[in-house]
Amino acid sequence: MTRNTLPLFDPALLRPALLDALRKLHPRAQWRNPVMFVVYVGSAFTTALAAADPGLFTIAVAAWLWFTVLFANLAEALAEGRSKAQAAALRGLKKKTWAKKLEPGQDLGAREALRWHPIEADALRRGDVVLIEAGDTVPADGEVQAGVASVDESAITGESAPVIRESGGDFSAVTGGTRVLSDWVVVRVAVDPGETFVDRMIAMVEGARRRKTPNEIALTILLVALTLVFLGVVVTLLPFSQFAVAAAGGGEPVGLLVLVALLVCLIPTTIAGLLSAIGVAGMSRLLRANVIATSGRAVEAAGDVDVLLLDKTGTITLGNRQAAAFLPAPGVSEAQLADAAQLASLADETPEGRSIVVLAKQHGLREREVAALGASFVHFSAQTRMSGADLPGGRTLRKGAADAVRRHVQALGGQFPAELQQAVDEVARRGSTPLVVADGARALGVVELKDVVKGGIKERFAELRAMGIQTVMVTGDNRLTAAAIAAEAGVDDFLAEATPEAKLALIREHQAAGRLVAMTGDGTNDAPALAQADVAVAMNTGTQAAKEAGNMVDLDSNPTKLIEIVETGKQLLMTRGALTTFSVANDVAKYFAIVPAAFVATYPQLAALNVMHLASPASAVLSAVIFNALVIVALIPLALRGVGYRAVGAAALLRRNLAVYGLGGVIVPFVGIKAIDLLIAATGLL
Ligand SMILES: Nc1ncnc2c1ncn2[C@@H]1O[C@H](COP(=O)(O)OP(=O)(O)OP(=O)(O)O)[C@@H](O)[C@H]1O
Ligand SMILES: [K+]
Ligand SMILES: [Mg+2]
Numbered sequence: 001m002t003r004n005t006l007p008l009f010d011p012a013l014l015r016p017a018l019l020d021a022l023r024k025l026h027p028r029a030q031w032r033n034p035v036m037f038v039v040y041v042g043s044a045f046t047t048a049l050a051a052a053d054p055g056l057f058t059i060a061v062a063a064w065l066w067f068t069v070l071f072a073n074l075a076e077a078l079a080e081g082r083s084k085a086q087a088a089a090l091r092g093l094k095k096k097t098w099a100k101k102l103e104p105g106q107d108l109g110a111r112e113a114l115r116w117h118p119i120e121a122d123a124l125r126r127g128d129v130v131l132i133e134a135g136d137t138v139p140a141d142g143e144v145q146a147g148v149a150s151v152d153e154s155a156i157t158g159e160s161a162p163v164i165r166e167s168g169g170d171f172s173a174v175t176g177g178t179r180v181l182s183d184w185v186v187v188r189v190a191v192d193p194g195e196t197f198v199d200r201m202i203a204m205v206e207g208a209r210r211r212k213t214p215n216e217i218a219l220t221i222l223l224v225a226l227t228l229v230f231l232g233v234v235v236t237l238l239p240f241s242q243f244a245v246a247a248a249g250g251g252e253p254v255g256l257l258v259l260v261a262l263l264v265c266l267i268p269t270t271i272a273g274l275l276s277a278i279g280v281a282g283m284s285r286l287l288r289a290n291v292i293a294t295s296g297r298a299v300e301a302a303g304d305v306d307v308l309l310l311d312k313t314g315t316i317t318l319g320n321r322q323a324a325a326f327l328p329a330p331g332v333s334e335a336q337l338a339d340a341a342q343l344a345s346l347a348d349e350t351p352e353g354r355s356i357v358v359l360a361k362q363h364g365l366r367e368r369e370v371a372a373l374g375a376s377f378v379h380f381s382a383q384t385r386m387s388g389a390d391l392p393g394g395r396t397l398r399k400g401a402a403d404a405v406r407r408h409v410q411a412l413g414g415q416f417p418a419e420l421q422q423a424v425d426e427v428a429r430r431g432s433t434p435l436v437v438a439d440g441a442r443a444l445g446v447v448e449l450k451d452v453v454k455g456g457i458k459e460r461f462a463e464l465r466a467m468g469i470q471t472v473m474v475t476g477d478n479r480l481t482a483a484a485i486a487a488e489a490g491v492d493d494f495l496a497e498a499t500p501e502a503k504l505a506l507i508r509e510h511q512a513a514g515r516l517v518a519m520t521g522d523g524t525n526d527a528p529a530l531a532q533a534d535v536a537v538a539m540n541t542g543t544q545a546a547k548e549a550g551n552m553v554d555l556d557s558n559p560t561k562l563i564e565i566v567e568t569g570k571q572l573l574m575t576r577g578a579l580t581t582f583s584v585a586n587d588v589a590k591y592f593a594i595v596p597a598a599f600v601a602t603y604p605q606l607a608a609l610n611v612m613h614l615a616s617p618a619s620a621v622l623s624a625v626i627f628n629a630l631v632i633v634a635l636i637p638l639a640l641r642g643v644g645y646r647a648v649g650a651a652a653l654l655r656r657n658l659a660v661y662g663l664g665g666v667i668v669p670f671v672g673i674k675a676i677d678l679l680i681a682a683t684g685l686l
Helices: 011-023 026-031 034-052 056-091 197-203 214-248 256-266 269-288 296-302 314-315 334-343 352-362 403-413 418-430 455-466 479-489 500-512 524-532 544-549 559-598 604-609 615-643 648-682
Strands: 098-102 116-120 130-133 142-152 163-166 179-189 292-295 307-311 324-327 374-380 386-390 396-401 433-439 442-450 470-474 492-497 517-521 536-540 552-554
Touching: 011 056, 026 034, 034 056, 034 214, 034 256, 034 269, 056 197, 056 256, 056 269, 056 615, 130 142, 197 292, 214 256, 214 269, 214 296, 214 559, 256 559, 256 604, 256 615, 269 292, 269 296, 269 559, 269 615, 292 296, 292 324, 292 559, 292 604, 296 334, 296 536, 296 559, 307 500, 314 479, 324 334, 324 352, 334 352, 334 396, 334 433, 352 433, 352 442, 352 536, 374 552, 386 403, 396 403, 403 418, 403 433, 403 442, 418 433, 418 479, 455 470, 455 479, 455 559, 470 479, 470 500, 479 492, 500 517, 517 524, 517 559, 524 536, 524 544, 536 544, 536 559, 559 604, 559 615, 559 648, 615 648
Parallel strands: 307 470, 307 517, 470 492, 517 536, 536 552
Antiparallel strands: 098 116, 098 130, 130 179, 142 163, 142 179, 292 552, 324 442, 374 386, 386 396, 396 433, 433 442
16 A cells, blocks of 8 residues: 555655745744744844844854744644645545435335435535445445445455445444445445545644644643743843943953844754654554544553453454354244244344344245334344344244343243253353343243454454553453453453443543543444543444544554554654653753853853864854754654654663663764864855
């Protein structure tokens, strides 16, 4: 995929970024970054000084101050450009296509009878209903209302095997730009134009609409405080030096130009100039891992996640729960059980329900006409954990989770035989889901629903454990099935028989204990929990409700993607920390470069501080300003790529980064400023 191989300085991206950097010179854009705004005002001020009294030194300082602002703009523009290019590669999927918009109020059951008219895909609105047939491109994100189709989603996921999309279950979401390979589906459009996940991510990346995260705000406040301190120091230097000159009856007070240069060199311009690029680059890295993030805050939170909650079906398992066997209770024939199970499932549009009808057919039962039965159907809900049908004449058929059906038959005065409970437990211990079927107060037996744990998952959970993240599986399924799947998948803990409310409560509990919670899920019943979690990753195969509630979508629908997400978050936090350290450590050298040069005319004693032996005061000041500007450019690759992350302890990482970026930040400018000073001296201009 092209979006995985973006070079750091792609010439195709550099040109628009340079233009963008110029456009960002607008005061409104600058004001968003208070530290750089000070540089901006300083640039304007020194330009005015240069205009009033043009000299090479003054003009050079003014020019390099403008470069400082431009380089910071460039860093941000480059980061944004890269992300936008990646996202555009995804959005490029939305070629101009036509959609078959259905006339309202039709019965969706039979493909031949459907009436539709063509409409441009761009004109589709949320709530519109379209027909998509073999060979058609899916015109917009949406939810399948009727039909079953195989869909090629390789354009999005890079996965070449087609997937099945059908109504009812957790596999009902289709994504714009993918292609229907066979059969047909009727889809309800879920988003207005310009509001897809890719659109939302692009909006996030675009500076103007990108909100600062709480961490960024906290850091900005710190940087502004530092800036104010230095501003205070520099402003008071002027009267001080004038006073000193008057008292000594000689020497020269420090000039305004030098004071502005000093201020810019001392305030933390490096991190201020790169801060937003670091944040945007984090989202880009996620996109490279096929994760669309719609919240910068969530990307940061990912770096500190303590607990990961996962839904079982469709997240840990493939989610294609298929009826595999009928296990009748004592005194009930298999045919009797199959018949009741089929009747209870005729209107059940979930994959589970449909698979029961199919299995019953293999037992020689012919398909029945739903309409001819005159039954009223009871649809599955995550609260009751049952579904079924009420037939005319008072026959009530139910199927559902064993405990739910047990309560149901006992409430009607029926028995739940010990043999049946045994069969339920056996099925569950195999990791399958037992559904108990009841006819009135009589429990008839068990339907075994088989599901398969996704491959390679155990090793990945072990990796998460090594990162210090606890994994908890939460499922609506029974305790034994949950335990079997939990053991097979290698999660640390599990919660069984969980309602949507229980999932939500568990997250709140962890959060109340001060833990940051990540959640991955795919179902509508995961939506409340996803909305509550700090990092909420919805599977792309999941329902629209889950995707809306989350703050990230994993295009590969891989529950262990959280490893990459956490690494990206950690890398983001570390990069920010490293560059802040570097930025502040830089001041030491700049201080030794500028202060003796600036004040040696006022206080000759300061010559003792002149450890760098720079060519002249003017050259010293200009060298420091140039270094200050160039260091921003030099660090753009690091800001975009992020500092190297390795899974060693947090303390060891911190020590290493302090050594590299703290010590480096002190030493590098001494070398850099001296080198620039030598170059300037060599030109003989100053
Ligand atoms: N169509 C259905 N008819 C009746 N009962 C069902 C049906 N589908 C599921 N159940 C029962 O309800 C329980 C909860 O279902 P559901 O799949 O919604 O759980 P969940 O909370 O999404 O958990 P997970 O997806 O992790 O398994 C299932 O374990 C099963 O026993
Ligand atoms: K600086
Ligand atoms: Mg589920």
